């Protein structure tokens with residue numbers, strides 16, 4: 001899983017980008033937030049481009065769970 005390692009390293013290098021990342025507390029899948037604008041960071045930053053390259057979009061519910069876990073969670077309630 002070289003790809004995943006690269007994405008983790010990228011976030012370590014730019015921890016300020018974590019605010020655009022959702023992480024599901026149940027399955028620990030990570031992805032960029034649906035509300036992330038096309039451009040984040042400084043004027044010449046390609047952060048948004050890189051985040052989209054390294055991560056998939058991850059939609060989360062009001063609990064911060066990804067939609068897949070949200071479904072399971074709500075079914076078991």
Ligand SMILES: [Zn+2]
Nearest residue numbers: 024027066069
């Ligand atoms: Zn999940």
